[in-house]
Amino acid sequence: MAVEHDLRSNSVFAPPEDDPSAWQASVETFRDALERAFPDAFLETNTSSPRDVPVLDFAIEVAPDVFVSGTAAMPAPDYAHVSVIDVTAHAAALFARWLRDSYVPSPAGVRFLSSFVMENGDETPWPLPATGDATEIEAVLRSHLAAAE
Template identity: 80%
Template structure:
């Protein structure tokens, strides 16, 4: 009997700790990339109430009838992170594959962390696989969740 994987979490994506400027990104370049890659994205520039910094809230359709909602913060060349809210590992993996393959300049420049792991006191990000399709990324994300006892 197949086990359904429907654990929902928040996932954060960021550049490598030893090279925080690796993405060479801004909110404008991220917004432009979303507009080119996804049909009819919802994009809204705001100011974060937590850090009083500009952010881009977004909702995109990463696959037919599969929507993800998130927030991107890139207030300085050496600081960037993108958060997805209330997603399954397979939904997050679809976004992560696009991020790795189409937005960041190097496939080894993405690390991620989930709210489940952080809630257990571990704030050590995992590297996103540099190769592989969304299924391969999903497998790593499931391992990450399992490490926190979520899967």
């Protein structure tokens, strides 16, 4: 019997390793996309102290009563990642679907990794499904978490 994983973890989404500039992302374009999709978003541009790069901290409601907060680091066209913090697979999947379908230029251009899996010794990112709804993405995220057991 499969075990459901409702644990909370941090998830990181990034472009494909073989094409880190695939998103052609910037803090400004990400901010604009969040503002359009989530008019009530909390958005704050800061400077990451460890790397001295611009980051966008955000908090959004991805579905009624489902909130996601995170940080986007996109200091150069060839470097980008978005972290969502302390989320369930369900909330991460809702965010990932928006990211894949509304921000990145190619739905095949997103990979992810969770802090739970990294803490268990696996630092290999998984590809986000290029198609499917949030339920299908959630199933992949749950499989990712289960692989760490």
